[in-house]
Amino acid sequence: MTNPFSKLLTLGNDKRLKGYQRKVQAIGDLEEGFKSKSDAELKSFTAVLQERIASGEALDKVLPEAFALVREASLRTLGMRHFDVQLIGAMALNDGCIAEMKTGEGKTLVATAAAFLNALTGENVHVVTVNDYLAKRDSEWMGQLYHFLGLEVGLLQNGMQPWERKPSYAAHITYGTNSEFGFDYLRDNMVSSPAERVQRGQHFSIVDEVDSILIDEARTPLIISGLGGAAADLYNAFAEVMPRLSREDDIVLDEAKRTVYASEKGLDKIEEMLGMEIYADASGKLANHLKQALRAEFLFKRDVEYVVIDGELKIVDEFTGRIMEGRRFSEGLHQALEAKEHVKIQDENQTLATVTLQNYFRLYEKLSGMTGTALTEDSEFRHIYKLPVVPIPTNKPVIRQDKEDLIFRTVDAKYKAVADEVERRHAKGQPVLIGTSTIEASERLSRLLDKRGVKHETLNAKNPEREARIVEQAGRLGAVTIATNMAGRGTDILLGGNRDALVRDALVRYENSNMTDEEKLHTAEAEADYITSREGYAVRQFGGLCVIGTDRHESRRIDNQLRGRAGRQGDPGESQFYLSLEDNLLKRFGQDRLHAVSDMMIKRGMPDDQPLQDPLVSKVIGSAQRQVESIHFGARKNVLEYDDVMNLQRKAIYEERNAVLDGKEFDDMQIFRILYDLIVYKLQTFCPYDKSYVDWDYPALDAWMVEMSGAPEYDSKFYDIHFQDILADLLHDDIMNPYRRKRKEVGTEEMKDIARQVMLRQIDTHWIAHLQEMDYLKNGIGLRALGHRDPLVEYKEEAYRAFTDLTFCIYEDFIRTLVRLPVEKPEIVLPPEEDNPFRLDKLIYSNVEAALTESSEAQLNQAKNNAPLL
Structure with missing residues (x-):
């Protein structure tokens, strides 16, 4: 059920859709004219549109012609003609909206019209996908269309080198994952020369599966790390004492909010076992070790949030069930989990650069997205990204039957009922797709089906390419596929099987036959046509694809995505969820109310294998999901609020860094200003306005001047000066004079080059240290709520002070390095x-x-x- 406030927010969509319909009519009127053009004429028309836009014509003005051109080119290259609703979806993308289109409506093709139109400006267009496989598939598949029209297509893949990435970004349209785009942005702000940058700005982005990327993954920031100090012994020591703690007395656990901390009794017990006072450590590192050890022991479960493969601990994406290769939990949690599981503890990492996905995607001048399920998160999309959701009508009416949930008392009874139902449907030939929320659940169900002799495929979201191959055939006669809820997302399930995939498989089988290549292709196509036609007809007679959910996900949106795998393009289909009163979601959020239901089932003598269809339970489930969605939104909002503080600092640092990199000159006037600001700042410490000159710390000022100027000693001549302004001028001259002498020794232009290099080094060094300091601050700032102070307000104030200190630390080390820079006279060797x-x-x-x-x-x-x- 959609949020009533979302309905209010989307009231204007009818008016918007009517405007789109008028444009569709205009595109249709142009269709015959483009059909009559040759391939060369179609390609040359791209240049015509580019010239018109370059001369100032608005995109909306050329949209009908551009879309009509793309539609005809698509038909000639891909054999696919854009449906009217697909053109409407592309218009929503061009307007910077989210196009909500049901599964199977062809979102991959929708993106081409909007991407082509915006690429005509010469600015970059980024098409963002959820994994490398889809990025590669879509860039090659849709690339045929773009190349036909004279546009270049770039592809980003994990592991590509910078010199490979630069041409991909130089292309008109670039495909890649959100991580690749985000990490390249961070890396571009760490390069040592302008030529090393790979991106060329953020102009227009189309985010496929936008809810997955901008909502589900938005709680985890992108972090580039380097090796920091190792502390394996401490992690092991904390991990060793965790199992000895009592859940009742030693910890305070809230599974709903995913929080855990030690009680007073528990803390005393931990400190006694470790032989150390945790909060006596002023750095806060021991407190962080305790926090992560508690989280690892009591909140994170093996084969749910993480897996251990070949002695290595890997993260499982909670929304996709996919193993996140190369990603590690931050703040020491990953090391705490490694200690818990007794695997090798990898070196700790130090943050070098970080950005949240929210703040990265808000860099784009125009942002848009596509998904089958966005309306439930409409308010968040509008609040965070200024992205309205536009529901797009389906090309054909949806006739899928979504049945009421079946609720069992126990988990065992639920899985038995699922296995019974799958066996029954498989026997008659109806394809079944079973969605699970965890790897553990998928493996359990797989074992049950093995015992019954039901042939099936199990997808644990470990290999996206293999997933896609299997999901493509999940609609074949009698196919049974077990998948984590998001496995194979982005791949259509066609009733009777995917013809192209069947042709591919047949060609592999015929590889060593005596047939010619032409005969192989003809035979493979004939075989594929026969299978899809025969099986497709049978599957439709059996009711189409049946989707079975084995538990409700924390987000209603994920449930809707699973349901949406059936009933594409007017196909028949069914969906039903099998639940139990012991499911995690109900145990965490509806335990008290469901005790009564369980007692009632027992009193009535209902056997465990008899399901219950009770509106009360359904209401509890809906309430539980809304609670979790609210908690997750709060978590994402919290991450963003804190990162918004850092984002202002990040923009300032990156802006200054890029200015230096692009040739900002540090002439005498610039050095003069930096030094004067620094001296005024330091005088607030040594000779503050609010203290009498009698209390000024002249010896400390002398020591600082010795350090800055490099003089062997600095006999103060300032003791009789009682005015800060005069003092500042004298100090300024005493540092500027040795700088001027150094500049004469080196040369003016050479000194400017040296200054740029020194400033770049100081910015990087201090920014990295600042990020670490802010991490520690953020981790401990929540405790201030105990003193009735708002942690976010406190964080903002502390962050402001820290950034001010950072700025002047950079200035101080910059000036000191320039003044004290050792200069050797170059040796000039005459060639013979x-x-x-x-x-x-x-x-x-x-x-x-x-x-x-x-x-x-x-x-x-x-x-x-x-x-x-x-």
Whole structure:
């Protein structure tokens, strides 16, 4: 059931859709004209549209012609003509909206019209997918259309080198995953020269499966890490004491909110076993070790949130069930889990750069997305991303039957009933897709079907390409497929099987036959046509694809996605969920109310294998899902609120860093301003306005001046100066003078280059340290709520102070390095005259030598002008 507030927010969609319908009519009127054009004429029309846009014509003005062009090109290259509703979906994308289109409506093709139109501007268009397989598949598949129209297509894949990525970003349209785009953004802000950047900005993005990327994955920020200090012994020590704690007395656990902490009694017990006082550690590291050890022991379960494969602990995506290769939990949680499972503890990582997906995607000038299920999260899309959801009508009416949930008292009874139902449907030939929420559940069900001799495929979301191959054939006669709820997302299930996939498989079988290539293809196509026609007819007679859910997901949206796998494009289909009163969702959020239901079933003598269809239980389930959705939204909002603070700092640092990288000059005036700001800031520490000069710390000021200037000692001449402004001017001169001497020794232009390199190094070094400091601050800031202070407000204030300190620390180290930079006189070696093809006059070399010796800037420049080859 959709949120009533979402309905209010989408009231304007009817008006929007009517406007889209008028444009569809205009596109239809152009269709015959484009049909009459040759391939070359179609391709050349792309250039015509590009010229019109370059001359100032608006995208909306050329949209009908661009969409009509894409529709005709698609028919010629892909054999697919855009449905009217697909054009409407593309218009929603172009308007910066989310197009909610049911499964099987052809979202991959929808993206082409909007991507083509926006690529005509010459700006970058990024099409974002949920995994590398889909990015590669879609770029190659839809790439035929783009290439036909004269556009270049780029592809990003995990493991590509920077020199491979740059051409992909230079293309008109680039396909890749959200992680690849996000990490490249971070890496581009860590490069040491402009030429190393791979991206060319963020203009227009189409996010496929937008709910998965912008909602489900938004709680986990993207982090680039480097090796930090290792502390394996501490992790092992904490992991060893965790199993000795009592759940009743030693910890306070809230599974609903996913929080756990030690009680006073538990803390005393832990400290006694470890032989250390945890909160006596001023750095907060021991407190973090305790926090992560408790989370690892009591909140994270093996084969649910993570798996251990070949001695390595890997994260399982809670929404897709897919193993997240190369990803690690942050803040020491991953190491705590490794200690718990007694596998090798990998080195701790130090954050080098980080950004949330929310703040990365908000960088785009225009953002859009597609999914089958977005309306339940409409308010979040609008609030966080300013993205309205536009439900797009289906091409054909949906005739799928969504049946009421069947509720069993125990988990065992539920799985037995599922196995019975699958066996019955399989026997008559109806294909069945079974959705599970965990790897553990899928393996349990697989074992039950094995015992009954039911042939099936089990997808644990470990191999996206293999998943897609299997899901493509999940609609074949008698097929039984067990999958985590999101496995194979992005791949259509066609009743009777996927013809192209059957052709592919047949060609592999015929590889070593004596047939010619033409005969192989003809035979394979004939075989595929026969199978899909015969099996497709039979499957439709048996009721189409049957989708069975083995438990409700925490999000209603995921349940709807599973249901949506059946009934595509007007096909028949069924869906039904099998639940038990022992399911995790109900135990966590409806336990008290469901005790009465369980007692009632027992009193009535209902056998365990008899299901209950009770509106009360359904109401509890809906309430539980809304609670979890609210909690998850709160978590994402919390992550974003904290990252918004860091985002302002990140933008400022990256803006300054890029300015330096792109050639920002540090001339005398720039150095003068930086130094003066630094001195005023330092005087607030040594000689503050709010204290009498009698209390000013002149010795500390002397020590600082020695450190900054590099003088062996610095006898203060300031003791009689009682005014900060005068003091600042004198200090300024005493640092600027050695800087000017150093600049004369090195040369003005050379000093500017050195200053850029020094500033770049200081920004990077201090920013990394700042990120670590802010991590520790964020981890401990929640405790301030105990003192009735708002942690977010406290974090903002602390972050502001920390960033001010960061800025002046960068300035201080920058100035100190420039002033104290050791300079060696370059040794100029004359090439032997017989080896010198340019026959340079020796006088020129002597001029350069004299200039360097005398530190004369004018002579050095004159010598360089005389010897341009040097």
